[in-house]
Amino acid sequence: MQQFSDVSDQLIDLALVEDIGPGDVTSRYFVPEEKSSKAYIYAKADGVVAGIDLAIEVFRRVDAEVSLMAVKQDGDQVQYGDHVLEIEGAARSILTAERTALNFMQRLSGIATNTSRYVALTEGTRAKILDTRKTTPGWRQLEKMAVVAGGGTNHRMGLYDRAMVKDNHIVAQDKLAGMQAAIDQLKQELPDVEVELEADTLEQVKSFLELNGVDYILLDNMSNDLMREAVAMRGDSGPLLEASGGVNLTTVKAISETGVDFISVGALTHSAVALDLSLEFCE
Incomplete structure (x- = not known):
């Protein structure tokens, strides 16, 4: 697991506070508390992924009991449909962390993909x-x-x-x-x-x-x-x-x-x- 700087740690916390606020009302009222699920993050376009450890940290800060497995690593090429990260745990937790984790990964993967084109x-x-x-x-x-x-x-x-x-x-x-x-x-x-x-x-x-x-x-x-x-x-x-x-x-x-x-x-x-x-x- 990558060690993040104090600034990055604060950024993760700020992003979660910004999105969750006093609580995820949708998951609270429409998803059973006892519901456990499996989910995966996958690529919908070809590119280079980055920010995977950051996404893992987001899920863990929402719920330390969530199980995560990185299928890809930062710098890996992906094609449409490729799994990048697999998640298992409380459905509420997965849904609460989803957008923040994706926001980090999508932005950073976009930069990695853009850079790879120049390098090539x-x-x-x-x-x-x-x-x-x-x-x-x-x-x-x-x-x-x-x-x-x-x-x-x-x-x-x-x-x-x-x-x-x-x-x-x-x-x-x-x-x-x-x-x-x-x-x-x-x-x-x-x-x-x-x-x-x-x-x-x-x-x-x-x-x-x-x-x-x-x-x-x-x-x-x-x-x-x-x-x-x-x-x-x-x-x-x-x-x-x-x-x-x-x-x-x-x-x-x-x-x-x-x-x-x-x-x-x-x-x-x-x-x-x-x-x-x-x-x-x-x-």
Whole structure:
């Protein structure tokens, strides 16, 4: 069973309070208390599943006596009709937990499925698909977990685990000459924090390659030809190169073929469509 962070624990509790409130009146009045049932969650569309442990935790928090068996694991491919999770226990409990468990699984499976499509299009290249911070507030850990289930790679979790100097930071700095001093100070005080600089032009790429302590250069909204030039400029050693901007399922293959190391895709999370999953009771 996966261990969830305090934030994820709180999210599960909030979701249950939001849905159940003072009680599930439908189950209370229309489902006999002594009724025991078997049910299963199954896929109604092809995709990649994620959030299974989260769904199990939802059922257990509603009723610790419910028996659950995961038929699939996060990252597994599913086709229409495939069972993902089997449940046995009090019918009231299963019905009370149903929607919250499905909401988590459908959202996270949608992200995993979306990510897997991008990953498939970049096969045979060195490029890894990255997520971004464009996540649902409070859901970041879970959504980034789903990206990994879909074959993607996590970018920074927040503002604290990588220094990412973008164009607005450079303007605020007011001079490129101060960049090296800032990098040196950060590396001295926070040696485990990596540094990434955003470049809009090849001139900036050239300048950044002359700095020490730069781990990544973000190639922002550059054409594929310019990115190929940046890759050649970097050579066999130096900062890793990340492509960003204008990335979708139509463009990602050509971008990956430029030789960049990473491609960040905000759409992995902010535009993912939930995977259709459903819960059915066994007759």
